[in-house]
Amino acid sequence: MISINDQGLEFHLQTKRSSYLIKVTSTGHLVHLHYGDRLTHRPQFNALEHLYHDKMGSSTDYADIPGQTLNTFRLEVPTFGKGDYRSPLLHVEYTDGSRVTDLLYQSHQLLDSKPSLEGLPSASAERDSHHLVITLADPVTKLEVDVHYSVFSQSDVITRHLVVRNHASRPVQLLRALSSCVDFADESWDLIHLQGKWIKEAQIARQSLEKGTVQIDSKKGVSSANHNPFIALARKETNEHLGACYGFGLMYSGNHLSVAEVSPYNQTRVMTGINDFDFRWELESGERFTTPEIALTYSASGLNRMSQQLHQFINQHVISEQWRNVERPIQVNNWEATYFDFDYDKLDAIAQKAKSIGVELFVLDDGWFGKRNDDTTSLGDYFDNPKLVGGIARISETVKDYGLKFGIWVEPEMVSPDSELFRAHPEWAITHPERTPSLGRNQLVLDMANPEVIDYLFEKLSDVFSRARVDYVKWDHNRNFSDSYAHSLSAKEQASFNHRYVLGLYDLLTRLTKTFPNILFESCSSGGNRFDLGMLSYMPQTWTSDNTDAIERLNIQHGTSLCYPLSAMSAHVAAKPSHQVLRRTPLETRFNVAAFGNFGYQLDITQLTEQETQAVVEQIAFYKQHRQLLQFGRFYRLSSPFEGNITTWLVVNDDGNEALLGYYQKLQQSSGELETIKLPALNPELAFIVRSRAQYREEIETTDTRVNSELYQLYGDQLASVGLPLNNQFMGVEITEHTRYIGDFGSRIYHIMAEGY
Numbered sequence: 229m230i231s232i233n234d235q236g237l238e239f240h241l242q243t244k245r246s247s248y249l250i251k252v253t254s255t256g257h258l259v260h261l262h263y264g265d266r267l268t269h270r271p272q273f274n275a276l277e278h279l280y281h282d283k284m285g286s287s288t289d290y291a292d293i294p295g296q297t298l299n300t301f302r303l304e305v306p307t308f309g310k311g312d313y314r315s316p317l318l319h320v321e322y323t324d325g326s327r328v329t330d331l332l333y334q335s336h337q338l339l340d341s342k343p344s345l346e347g348l349p350s351a352s353a354e355r356d357s358h359h360l361v362i363t364l365a366d367p368v369t370k371l372e373v374d375v376h377y378s379v380f381s382q383s384d385v386i387t388r389h390l391v392v393r394n395h396a397s398r399p400v401q402l403l404r405a406l407s408s409c410v411d412f413a414d415e416s417w418d419l420i421h422l423q424g425k426w427i428k429e430a431q432i433a434r435q436s437l438e439k440g441t442v443q444i445d446s447k448k449g450v451s452s453a454n455h456n457p458f459i460a461l462a463r464k465e466t467n468e469h470l471g472a473c474y475g476f477g478l479m480y481s482g483n484h485l486s487v488a489e490v491s492p493y494n495q496t497r498v499m500t501g502i503n504d505f506d507f508r509w510e511l512e513s514g515e516r517f518t519t520p521e522i523a524l525t526y527s528a529s530g531l532n533r534m535s536q537q538l539h540q541f542i543n544q545h546v547i548s549e550q551w552r553n554v555e556r557p558i559q560v561n562n563w564e565a566t567y568f569d570f571d572y573d574k575l576d577a578i579a580q581k582a583k584s585i586g587v588e589l590f591v592l593d594d595g596w597f598g599k600r601n602d603d604t605t606s607l608g609d610y611f612d613n614p615k616l617v618g619g620i621a622r623i624s625e626t627v628k629d630y631g632l633k634f635g636i637w638v639e640p641e642m643v644s645p646d647s648e649l650f651r652a653h654p655e656w657a658i659t660h661p662e663r664t665p666s667l668g669r670n671q672l673v674l675d676m677a678n679p680e681v682i683d684y685l686f687e688k689l690s691d692v693f694s695r696a697r698v699d700y701v702k703w704d705h706n707r708n709f710s711d712s713y714a715h716s717l718s719a720k721e722q723a724s725f726n727h728r729y730v731l732g733l734y735d736l737l738t739r740l741t742k743t744f745p746n747i748l749f750e751s752c753s754s755g756g757n758r759f760d761l762g763m764l765s766y767m768p769q770t771w772t773s774d775n776t777d778a779i780e781r782l783n784i785q786h787g788t789s790l791c792y793p794l795s796a797m798s799a800h801v802a803a804k805p806s807h808q809v810l811r812r813t814p815l816e817t818r819f820n821v822a823a824f825g826n827f828g829y830q831l832d833i834t835q836l837t838e839q840e841t842q843a844v845v846e847q848i849a850f851y852k853q854h855r856q857l858l859q860f861g862r863f864y865r866l867s868s869p870f871e872g873n874i875t876t877w878l879v880v881n882d883d884g885n886e887a888l889l890g891y892y893q894k895l896q897q898s899s900g901e902l903e904t905i906k907l908p909a910l911n912p913e914l915a916f917i918v919r920s921r922a923q924y925r926e927e928i929e930t931t932d933t934r935v936n937s938e939l940y941q942l943y944g945d946q947l948a949s950v951g952l953p954l955n956n957q958f959m960g961v962e963i964t965e966h967t968r969y970i971g972d973f974g975s976r977i978y979h980i981m982a983e984g985y
């Protein structure tokens with residue numbers, strides 16, 4: 229809901245549990261009054277405007293009004309050059325060389341429908357929602373900025389973006405155009421973000437903000453695993469269950485920047501958007517530039533609530549309608565099973581076994597095209613590899629004859645120097661004419677800013693998808709940018725390449741997803757190197773990490789869940805020992821971790837022993853039975869793998885009468901303590917039966933010993949306030965029917981069901 233007090237030009241955006249309040253000052257600037265707990269709407273909010281009234285030493289006063297220095301205004305769209313010395317949201321260079329911009333209120337408008345963002349993905353609106361546009365302008369330079377706000381009441385999310393228009397007769401240069409700024413009133417904050425690298429994505433980093441500026445960004449061309457385009461701001465005391473915090477998720481897949489700056493006056497500025505490093509965008513007279521949309525959310529009740537709000541927003545408004553709340557199939561992927569070493573018979577054997585154990589989707593990964601038998605060749609060539617007799621059409625037919633869906637791997641944005649495509653079109657690769665290009669995984673990046681490249685890819689991919697009757701596509705991207713020089717762009721356009729690349733990618737994805745609405749796309753970039761809201765708006769799921777080791781995945785999935793829902797995170801059971809860390813993790817733990825996500829297998833299932841096959845059949849049946857909850861349930865991080873030996877996760881249904889609890893132990897402790905786990909969100913009135921999933925011991929390869937099943941009966945209020953009193957683990961003496969047999973890297977899933985349901 230959006231309420232406007234016309235007299236004071238105050239704008240009040242309300243979600244179910246939050247208020248976002250801004251107003252126009254007497255100087256004409258748009259300032260921030262409040263973002264936090266929901267306030268009752270009042271006819272005026274004058275009293276909340278908190279400005280200095282007296283003259284300040286060493287200040288630059290705006291229009292000679294004492295105390296009115298922009299340096300202490302809490303600005304919604306800060307610019308540079310009129311006395312605000314903090315980082316600006318917008319920085320512009322004009323033809324006369326000046327870089328001063330002063331944006332003043334012009335008008336506002338409430339829109340009934342949410343405008344789409346030119347060339348960029350955007351969240352689909354809630355029904356009956358309103359959208360606010362406030363237009364600001366610089367009276368001297370004629371630069372106009374539309375500041376867009378949309379309210380997603382049910383998810384407690386507000387989205388923002390800018391449209392910058394050049395009304396002058398001469399071009400201007402955008403040096404920085406971020407998406408949103410929130411100026412908080414004080415400095416007492418922690419900044420939380422997800423840092424990482426290949427096979428170690430989404431590691432939670434939390435630091436106290438001090439005076440000065442903290443920046444996290446990507447310069448890699450993709451949003452990157454180094455710093456995900458998501459940040460949170462939390463009070464020092466905020467934890468998973470208590471305390472105030474804010475989440476900021478950018479809907480963008482390229483270079484991004486987040487800035488958290490504490491000023492000398494203890495105000496905290498938080499901004500996010502396209503990275504201005506290596507960015508310059510010329511706006512001709514009459515042209516406009518649209519920044520990506522960003523989702524902001526506020527929680528008064530800890531980080532779990534913040535994440536749940538973002539999860540709901542993503543599931544309801546970011547994921548395309550076609551895939552919204554649609555259960556995702558269980559897949560088998562041949563990558564870690566075969567790598568490049570496969571032929572028709574091998575794939576056929578995997579598909580047959582997949583069918584017999586209950587898998588629903590067979591995915592043919594890298595190596596089916598050109599002469600690709602390793603990673604040195606053929607990216608860009610879309611004809612069948614001779615090693616696969618009958619090509620993708622034949623294996624697809626076989627797979628479909630078994631009643632499975634057929635999926636295929638592609639890496640469209642890349643080209644191998646050893647490929648027919650590169651020999652035909654060397655100018656389509658990103659290379660500088662006078663430099664030997666640096667390679668990443670032996671490949672070059674294609675010029676996605678060139679419409680000819682987009683047309684070529686659309687045509688080739690359409691052919692592949694049609695001739696193999698593809699149901700699912702894994703869209704990979706395996707190198708970061710270097711040697712950035714696009715042959716299709718003029719000298720003065722080169723510094724806009726990074727953003728033009730993303731626009732080209734989004735154009736291609738828009739065309740493909742419209743043409744093939746029934747294909748389920750999964751984004752991948754060496755795992756989670758491009759896990760962001762931009763990709764999720766075209767591809768409802770992402771390959772979370774190339775690290776398939778369950779114990780490493782605890783951290784990766786735990787961290788990823790800060791912003792992204794379980795339905796977006798793909799997670800597979802892989803081989804033992806792990807191909808990434810050589811760890812020997814029990815098969816049941818590999819399942820228990822992967823089950824909290826979009827589930828599949830990525831090991832040679834034809835080599836499973838009889839006992840393992842039996843375990844896998846039971847795992848698949850369990851996942852199918854609880855898939856709705858495991859993909860779309862309300863997710864709680866109860867204890868963190870970043871902090872201790874035990875990790876616990878909970879998913880609860882909307883009615884609070886059913887839940888699943890994941891319990892994971894890194895190392896067995898000697899003479900361990902009694903453990904109790906408090907379970908929130910269940911209906912306090914109901915009586916619950918808590919039963920551990922029937923599973924096998926680690927020695928599954930040689931025995932068929934099942935672990936004893938645990939059973940507990942408690943009421944919802946007892947589970948929440950006292951906790952689930954778990955049986956003791958092995959105490960070093962005897963194993964009885966009560967012993968929780970967990971061991972190193974052991975785990976359980978507990979099904980929690982209200983009696984009578």
Ligand code: DGJ
Binds near residue numbers: 563593753
């Ligand atoms: C990187 C991906 O993350 C892997 O899952 C696999 O698809 C390989 N690329 C194939 O080259």
